[in-house]
Amino acid sequence: MVSNSDNSNEQEDFPQEINGLRMTRQRREVYRSLMAKRVHPTAQDVFLDVKDKLPQISLATVYNCLEALTQHGIIRQVHFDRESCRYCPNLHEHGHFHDQSTGKILDVAFKPGIRLEDFLDLPPGTTVSNIEFTLRGTIVTH
Amino acid sequence: MVSNSDNSNEQEDFPQEINGLRMTRQRREVYRSLMAKRVHPTAQDVFLDVKDKLPQISLATVYNCLEALTQHGIIRQVHFDRESCRYCPNLHEHGHFHDQSTGKILDVAFKPGIRLEDFLDLPPGTTVSNIEFTLRGTIVTH
DNA sequence: TCAGAAATCAAGAATGATTCTTATTTTTAT
DNA sequence: ATAAAAATAAGAATCATTCTTGATTTCTGA
Structure with a gap:
């Protein structure tokens, strides 16, 4: 070495x-x-x-x-499906959008102040320790 | 055969x-x-x-x-991280919760009528074709 | 109904991302 | 300064998944 x-x-x-x-x-x-x-x-x-x-x-x-x-x-x-694992230094709670036209992956923030129970039907007594939210699609710019 | x-x-x-x-x-x-x-x-x-x-x-x-x-x-x-792929016959838009105490995976429904823009800051012009929402945690039953 | 074409299947080899092993090097604590 | 602990490099091993090939089954059109 x-x-x-x-x-x-x-x-x-x-x-x-x-x-x-x-x-x-x-x-x-x-x-x-x-x-x-x-x-x-x-x-x-x-x-x-x-x-x-x-x-x-x-x-x-x-x-x-x-x-x-x-x-x-x-x-x-x-993680996107079982593709190679990717890494992100953004520690804020957020999701990821894979733009299929450019291949780029974007951070997607949650609306400020939103909580899981606001949009998800979680069973009572649930404690969530880890979230992974991934989206695929396209972005039309004009 | x-x-x-x-x-x-x-x-x-x-x-x-x-x-x-x-x-x-x-x-x-x-x-x-x-x-x-x-x-x-x-x-x-x-x-x-x-x-x-x-x-x-x-x-x-x-x-x-x-x-x-x-x-x-x-x-x-x-998909949970890069674990073996799992399969689900529930075609409604929903997420998945992995209960780390039991190992079970539960379907988690979105609140009725909710849309992505209600809880996510998506860039303008975004068309989402695929969503994967996975959670890990525990459930306390008493 | 029958023959050829197309689709499906089984078995095992190949792939590819990730993890593991081991020997070496570097860092830490005494 | 030295021994123990931690980190690194290199390559082998692992394991889920995909691919290849030859056999079998199903479909289509005379």
Whole structure:
């Protein structure tokens, strides 16, 4: 492995730790890539992007980093059917719209103040810990 | 292959065709299984269940049947993260709740008359062709 | 009714995203 | 500075799903 000894000191403008997760060189670049592009990339996409900065990084490490970031609540996974998992650094509760004409994936916010019970018939006693809301369609601009 | 010559006549109480899809012996049993149990089974689950009636059926055929039924709008796929795909014969617009204490998956109806724009900030010009709404959590019964 | 065409099926191989394993390197705590 | 713990790279393994192929069944039109 190439020397990583400057790992923790290189980036003075970046926290050493987020939500209790140590920001290693690899995790930092993976997170940076997600924040900079915001295109809901797959692990493969992130891998290719981060390679410019860290040419020796492996795909397995990208998966490890994405998993660690997800487990610590720093990013979220986004699933469309059983396609490759995508990642999103937007932590606000929101859904995702896949525009089938452009292929782009957009964040879709919930109306402010709305609660699940306002639009869903949930069984009584339900506690929801995780929500995934995905839409497909097209956008007509004129 | 075991003779299938009684294929189309065996079930007099079952339509020969649904939404333009010919109901073969295999498709009929797959669909029957989904309708009878309503537990959102995986392809593997359906395979094991249908084997009682059609011992010679293959997993690939179950996948083919589920795909054909899905393509003809007779059933729907249900996805939780990247777990095995599950299948649902309820065609009403609805979401799915995975109860993490029991492992059960429940259909969750939308409030009657509600529209997406009522609770979502969709970009103008959006046409939604497909919705997937999945929740995880627990239910407290007392 | 019968022959050829089209559709369906079974079985197993192939695919592809993700996870796992292991050896190495880096970081942390003493 | 050193031993223990954590993280990484590389490639093998896994597993749901799809694909391929040859056999079987169903359909269509003489």
